[in-house]
Amino acid sequence: MKIAITCNIKAEVPPHLEECYAEWDDQETIESVREALLERCQEVFIVEADQHAPARLQGLMPNMVFNMAEGMGGDSRESFIPAILEVLGIPYTGSPPLTLGLCLNKLRTKQILSCYGIPTPRCFVVESEYRGMEGGLEFPLIVKPVHEGSSKGIRDDSLVRSEEELVERIHRVIDTYGQPALVEEYLDGREFTVAILGNADDIRVLPIVEIDYSTIPEGANPIYSYEAKWIFDRPEDPLDIFRCPAPIDKELERAVSNMALDSFRALGVRDWCRIDIRCDSRGRPHVLELNPLPGILPAPQCNSCFPKAARAAGLTFSELVNTVVDIARKRHGI
Ligand SMILES: Nc1ncnc2c1ncn2[C@@H]1O[C@H](COP(=O)(O)OP(=O)(O)OP(=O)(O)O)[C@@H](O)[C@H]1O
Ligand SMILES: [Mg+2]
Structure with a gap:
């Protein structure tokens, strides 16, 4: 089996430019995904999602692509690689171009959620x-x-x-x-993020992660802001901001899980996704947004929700990556 990882790799940039590349993956993450895939495949190639990607993919013609590409600009940037892969007939992990385009646009996502009667602010x-x-x-x-x-x-x-x-x-x-x-x-209640793996009837919700705002510096607002993700929280001095499994009662757990699953289906997501949910002041959950290309930082001290939920479900980083491939292979029947 020949597999390619499509991705955008973070360059070393001065601090004032770091935000521009916040969505992209760092070298360590790509390397960890490559190592995980090498446990099961003979050949793993890294393809940067730039203007040369179509020709590279056509030259390689891998059996499968592990797609992590956040794209290079514009509001359809995440759709670019899956669209190319569909043209080339190469199977890939994760959601199709339409879903990635819709989920990147928070207004379009919310309009679709509303059509399905799923609460959103x-x-x-x-x-x-x-x-x-x-x-x-x-x-x-x-x-x-x-x-x-x-x-x-x-x-x-x-x-x-x-x-x-x-x-x-x-x-x-x-x-x-x-x-x-x-x-x-603004919803001021508890906040959860829900990782989902699978498709159709073979789908599972991983242990729910809660964002614990008591851990952020005094005076900061209780939101998972850019500062909370990237400045207050550093690998050398991590913020203990996640509770996983979230300490919630069965009723709320069921409501949050079902809401995440309904959103996954409403947006046509495939294989995996992380869904952000926050409660209002009366404790009623609402969907903030869906992440069909979830971030996966491998190191446990780098707070990354999907790998955290996977670890709580007993999956190592490498098992998580290979599970996503297995789910996509099953969907493609290969
Ligand atoms: N309507 C809201 N009410 C309360 N908090 C909110 C709301 N919208 C956003 N937030 C806070 O801001 C954070 C980031 O918002 P959001 O998830 O929309 O952004 P994002 O940049 O797409 O996040 P991600 O890193 O998951 O891609 C949320 O996790 C939440 O803490
Ligand atoms: Mg979010």
Whole structure:
């Protein structure tokens, strides 16, 4: 079996540029995935998801692609590699181009969730100029770029409590990230993230992870912001921010798991996904977003939700990677 990993690899950049590459994978992660795949395959190739990827993939014609490519820009960037693979007829892990495109766009995701009756915070989008509150939303609100991940553009001060702050943050998102700002009602309850492996009837929810906000520095807002993910939390000084399995009662566990599964199906996700869910002040869960290309940092001290949930389910990093391949092979019938 010949397998290729499609990915975008983080370059060494000065700290002020780190945010630009937050979604991309570091060399250590790619190497760990390669080692995991080599336990079961004879040949593993690394293909960078750039403009040369189509020709490289056509030259290699692997039996399977392990797709981790976050893409190089634009709101369809995650769809690029799966679209090429479909044209070339190469089987790959994970979701198809349409699902990746939809899930990258938080507004489109929320519209689809709403069509299926899945709760998600109320919101509106500002394309260029703020023209007043829409949809009867009330403060506090959270302002985020409409199509980013890894908390890019979600800073500690993205949680706003006045119109003055709201207008400033909206224009910061539009000017800095060159895309519309999504304004959402802020849910102040418990937050969970749910890792799912499988398809159709052969699907499982891994132990739920809770984000424990009592661990973030005093004075910081209780959101999993860019600072919380990448600045307060460093491998050399990790934040003990996850509880896994989350200490929740059976009823909430069932509601959160079912909501994650319903969202997975509603968006047409395949093989694996991590779904972020937060409760409102009355304890009712809502879906924030889906991550069909979940981050997988291999080192346990680097807080990474999917590998954490997998470890709690008894899967090592390498077993997780190979399980995803097995799930995709089964789906493709190979
Ligand atoms: N409506 C909301 N109410 C409360 N908290 C929110 C809301 N939206 C976002 N947050 C907080 O901000 C964090 C990041 O938001 P979100 O998951 O939308 O961004 P992301 O960049 O796509 O994240 P990821 O790293 O999972 O890709 C959430 O984990 C949550 O803590
Ligand atoms: Mg998220």
